[in-house]
Amino acid sequence: MSEVTTVRRNVLTIVVMATAVAMLGWGFSSSRQSAPVAAMKPHGGAALGAAVPAQGPILTTDRSGDVTAIDADSGKVLHKAQSGVLSPTGNLIYAQQGRTVTVTKRVAGRPFARVRAPRDMELEVASTSGRLLAFATPPTNSGSEWRPDGRSRSRITVVGTGERSRTRTYDLKGNFVVEAFSTDDRQLFLLEYLPAKNPWHYELRRLELAGGKIRPIARDKQNAPGEMNGTGRLALSAPSGQELYTLYTQQGFNYTHVDPQNAKPSEVYAFVHLLNLGGAWTHCVDLPAPFGTGSATAHAMAVSDDGTRLFVADPSSGGLAVIEPQAKRVLKSVTTDLRSLRAGVSADVSVNGDLYLTGKDRVLVFDGETLQLQRSMRPGSGLSGIATSADGSKLYLGKANRILEVDAGTGQRLRTISIPGARGLSVLP
Numbered sequence: 001m002s003e004v005t006t007v008r009r010n011v012l013t014i015v016v017m018a019t020a021v022a023m024l025g026w027g028f029s030s031s032r033q034s035a036p037v038a039a040m041k042p043h044g045g046a047a048l049g050a051a052v053p054a055q056g057p058i059l060t061t062d063r064s065g066d067v068t069a070i071d072a073d074s075g076k077v078l079h080k081a082q083s084g085v086l087s088p089t090g091n092l093i094y095a096q097q098g099r100t101v102t103v104t105k106r107v108a109g110r111p112f113a114r115v116r117a118p119r120d121m122e123l124e125v126a127s128t129s130g131r132l133l134a135f136a137t138p139p140t141n142s143g144s145e146w147r148p149d150g151r152s153r154s155r156i157t158v159v160g161t162g163e164r165s166r167t168r169t170y171d172l173k174g175n176f177v178v179e180a181f182s183t184d185d186r187q188l189f190l191l192e193y194l195p196a197k198n199p200w201h202y203e204l205r206r207l208e209l210a211g212g213k214i215r216p217i218a219r220d221k222q223n224a225p226g227e228m229n230g231t232g233r234l235a236l237s238a239p240s241g242q243e244l245y246t247l248y249t250q251q252g253f254n255y256t257h258v259d260p261q262n263a264k265p266s267e268v269y270a271f272v273h274l275l276n277l278g279g280a281w282t283h284c285v286d287l288p289a290p291f292g293t294g295s296a297t298a299h300a301m302a303v304s305d306d307g308t309r310l311f312v313a314d315p316s317s318g319g320l321a322v323i324e325p326q327a328k329r330v331l332k333s334v335t336t337d338l339r340s341l342r343a344g345v346s347a348d349v350s351v352n353g354d355l356y357l358t359g360k361d362r363v364l365v366f367d368g369e370t371l372q373l374q375r376s377m378r379p380g381s382g383l384s385g386i387a388t389s390a391d392g393s394k395l396y397l398g399k400a401n402r403i404l405e406v407d408a409g410t411g412q413r414l415r416t417i418s419i420p421g422a423r424g425l426s427v428l429p
Helices: none
Strands: 058-061 067-070 077-081 084-086 092-097 100-105 111-116 122-126 132-136 153-160 167-173 175-181 187-194 201-208 214-216 231-237 243-251 269-276 281-287 300-303 310-314 319-324 329-335 346-349 355-359 362-366 373-377 386-388 394-399 402-407 413-418
Touching (some): 067 092, 077 100, 092 122, 122 175, 132 175, 153 175, 153 187, 175 201, 231 300, 243 310, 269 310, 281 319, 281 329, 310 346, 310 355, 346 386
Antiparallel strands (some): 067 077, 084 092, 092 100, 100 111, 153 167, 187 201, 319 329, 346 355, 402 413
């Protein structure tokens, strides 16, 4: 997934619709959404015999933050949502307009629920169960995409989506930014930026929703520095919704996760921060050089459908790595020539486990295990965003106000889908 579509959580927030879990003191109703089953290639082998789902609607986002669902067969727009917040499977789209949040099924394209939003607040994240929404005060122009405004207090409101649900506002002392809900709906993970009025680093916190208390992450539950500093945040959810992966780049040697006595001042690392939303534990997976030595904004991440492989690419330095999240380790890291992609790189993983990278006018295809380049294609210029079809035979590529459908094997253009009025366009994985 590209940096453009994940920096701002109110543009694209990754949540999961799963079986709801009861929450102390809150009367929320439950909802269920089943994830599609995709046939995955066992490592180095042929595709398994699992059923491949029918091609769902293509999702796009544009520079305005609008999310559009497009029927893959007819090319017709099913639904358009302003500042859409999506489930990771794309089944539901939350769209806020003023004080109304409309919930729409991606396939049907028809709203089926509405939630009242707090005044002067923006939707940030939805819970794993889909029963809770977190809103926060929007930033002013004094902050940046990487760090928030300086402030001494933060207001966060949690709203339930059920008919008899409660709304609760938390007035917190400090500079907090919403990260994600815990999977049991009891906690909200936050980033606390320090110092509050002139932030330059941050720590992970958890807000107990029932009591309103701010708690640290227990030391025995984190393999990460207490204070984190870095640029180029890029977040991606695991398909199961159990973990959130965040990429940090340009770390000094004192931020590596080794004994400082063994760290060389000339070494600069990047790392992926794993936050387990069920167990409230964290782990940092260091990425070796050349990660962290190039541009902070020229990265992409993608995760396989079964959640066993997490890919990180940095065209500015040539770094390409695959991580096994369950083992919390880098499986393989290589340095390769990715300069043809330039800064606007996007990534997706095909149903057979291959990694697709796109940017500028190229699509590069890498073997998901060896990270060896398999082929290079040039289906058009100005490419932005990439999604592979359910059966892996086609690619959907964003281009100015339209989508290119191309053959995944040859790069041959099969069809062009026009999206009039889009202010730039990027296809979402």
